[in-house]
Amino acid sequence: MKNQKYVFVRVGFILSVFLLLLNVVSAQKKTAPPRPSQTSDTVRVVQIKKTNTFYYKTIDSVTQLQILSGNVEVWQGGTKFFADSVVYNEKTNYMQAYGNVHINESDSVNIYSQYLQYDGTKKLATFRDKVKLSDGNSTLYTDEMDYDMNGKVGSYKDGGRIESKQTTLYSKQGFYYADIKDVYFIGNVKMSDPEVALASDSLLYNTSSQVATFIAPTTIKSGNSIINTREGYYDLKFKKAKFGARSRMQDSTSTMIADDFAFDDKTGYGEAKGNVQYKDTAQGALLFSNRVFFNKTNKNFLATEKPVMVVVQNKDSIYIAADTIYSGLMKDLAQFKDGYIRAFDTVKGTKLLKVDSLISKDSSQQLQQDIAVTDSIAPVSVKDSVVAPVVTAKPILKKDSIVDNKPPPLKTKPTLVRSDSSNLLPKDSNAVAIADTVFQRKRSKAETDTLRFITAFRHVRIYNDSLQAVADSLFYSGVDSVFQLFHDPIAWSKGSQITGDTIYIFTENKKPKRMYVFENGMLVQSVKENAEFFNQIKGRTINGFFVDGELNYVNAKGTAESIYYAQDDDSAYIGMNRTTADMIDMFFKKRSPQKVKYTSSVKGTTYPIRQLPAEQKKLQNFKWLESKRPKNKLELFL
Template structure:
């Protein structure tokens, strides 16, 4: 036999043996072109195996039925696989499943895989799960080296009760971070979120904000561009001038931190708060708040503004606390001890003083006009002007009669001399039963009270004040000032142990001072003359923000400078009585009335004893008076 024929038969025999051997084995031989086990693709199992040579560069292994493949620590499953051993490229079809290092499982209906670069592309019903959350998309690229998954045509993450959606996403399997980009939306039973970009960790369930973001939590809407929200612990922190608002209030600050479970939070850095329901503003550098109860404690130069159209009231103190009136009755030991941080300091019991003071209300019947007063009528009209002051004494006589004035004093009366009748309960501390009587429940749910401590200052165009501590009620619009308070109205100064300022439309309507009350009025800026009235209690009434009438009771004393028609000073009267009434017009006293146990002396203007010009405890404290609202912010 020809040697060439023998060689041909031998080759043919060897080929047939090799084909039969391949058909008997379940697994194909390993690729021999490389010893790199990271790049080697091992076919562990298949129901049918075909080997096809397309050309010299394309040799395909076709695996059909329950295909199981491994590369390094990555396992592949599919219904069928076409694998090019030479290019190390694989395509998988039907029920594709990849397990990457026992940490990530990826499912799809189609996959392309570059075994050399370890890059996979998944199509159709793609699902990635890391044990904490599941990613759903229609198309995703996955880098086995960096363990990074990328989708660019929309995808969503489901993590327990939280779902996040974005147009694009980048999943980092090693650290469990997902970077969402484009039309990001998050929904949770308690939180909803919308943003352009967001970083989310599936393990810790912390969402980190890196772009303008809107968050809805309960009734609150938060706008931020920096910070994080812990969906597991319901805690958050925001920066970059974030905004938090609900149906009745808005707060803006450099930084926020709060706990959604308890409702407590903290705002720092140029904090601005607005209560739209009550027309109140707050400015501070640090605010602690409860967004559920709508209360707050402000420190670091806080200023609160009770807003009105033309004449707002500005309140500054070291510490300001404000809450809803509905919660005030539930505070044990009262609001003073609840919020006053100064320990061991006695707080005056104002209720007992008010109950024992029977003269705190001025009634029309107490006005007495004596026969010495002349009523002047002109052109059938009665002028509402008091042209000259008159001193009226009752029961006792003044020890020394004043020198006769050059012009007979005349008092012209009108209805303006009548004083409003005020319920004596109006000055009592507000309790829960009073609140219910005054306001319906829906209003007490929004009405506020304000407490302020240490270095309290108040500025209003009509009235200014300083004190150690303050309480303001939204029910009756009363400012209660404690511990050496001083109040100023135009040219008048009032001081005492405690002062109540009753307001109407944010303007002073009535002023009540108890214990060591003293009213001082500068007669003339360039002189050292001061009209003064002193008593255990002082009641003052205002008309359009101007002091109209003052009543002092309880060992009352007064110093009064009399003037003639030319406004020249003619004498000074110093008198004591059980009760002293003083009437004003255009900031000047026009009538003084003394009641019971009257004793007094009048001194000629050129013979004034220096020791008689001032009542005991006299102080002119104009230097403490707030000059403008901007001063309160310093």
């Protein structure tokens, strides 16, 4: 028995020495010995892989801590933990790490901090002090972050920022989803980028695609533009965006609102859809449409789907409706070449529009020639033409100035005056003043570059309290404030209707000041609807002038013809005069002819009112087109 006891003691001693040597060797290899419980579940259990120093510390009968210090490396499944020192409770599977903490998760996410609390069972980590999370695309910085290893979701509550290449996003709270690279920012969200700045209450951002998705009211500054939206996205990589929920885009000179926006910041091209409203504050212009292609950089747009453009003024704005409206700055007008609009030929699916009417024979080039050579307001002698639309209080009547077949003498107007009347009108008349100050005023290049032009195509309709018009196509220049109407245009001013192959309407302060009709011009006035009486004047070209929106003077040239109805002092119609001449000048007061002047080759006949031949009451190609006249501005939106 005694020898047997000695054997057991000796064996125990040898075993103790072996275990001591084993611990020394393990410490020299800087690797902690594996625990039996640690090999049972490599997913949930923390494995100590490497450390400089390792020892156990017993707190109480149920708590024993493992203390690791110096180049500590700990694993749990595919997650690796690094730190200067670690305290690990094997029983609770709970760990605390201190100093230069680093977690690498599946080689895709790296998290850094100075302190870590980690629940190995729930796989929940709390990082504090100089927290940094990097996924290869961006880096998250914050002072404290919780991270769920199971769902791979990180969150912070006391402010954090993400830096992705040249983009920085900040928010009060945030959630980072490592699997899909999404960050959900909440509270006082701000984003800065060399080309884009953003502010919002909530934002979703993908660090891989660099796409910011808006889920709350958001303000975006891109270049000179400020965008307000609460729905959509912005691609920071490709500089493309799409917004919904009635977004607004504005800069120093314009504002656009629409149900949906899509645009490319690199090119400036974009599209707006759904009840689009555009306001050019610099030019005093408005646009309403259901679809608009635009360029933010060039300030031009192409509007389709019931567009209506408004040239704004205080009391009497001009409304323009058409199937298609295009508008841009005058400095870009050179893009109109070979009869095509090229401003939007980069937008996929946008059909190029022909504007050959703008460069046809009856366009501005011919107008300049006609005005320079034949315009009656040019400085000419009194014998050749009336030089101003001025009505004298008491019209001059000479015995030798009455043409043959004159109407019965009247106590009041109209008066027929021959072209040799020397004291008809003063030479410094309104017409010359208008030509010098309005139509021929030169503008600086800086001024013309910022002014806008408008082109409209198919079913053009214009409404203004002073003037209405319809045509197939239109061109308007902000430089000279001229509306050019092409292909069977019709214009109405109060009780007057004007037709011709092409009509130019000169405006001043948005009101009609002068009208020029060339080729087949005709002016018609309804004077007695029930009897179908119409004052008419016809010529190859017609020049008309307005005073306060009322037609004041008309000059017709080139085989000119006229029909007008004479009235007595009681406004009773007593006769009709039909006359032809090389040129006819007609003056109006209160929409009625007050004076008529014929020049060269005058032939005329006067008919008593009760003996009017039916075939003589209308000039050739007469048409009364009142049914086509826009009655109010609201019908242009239908």
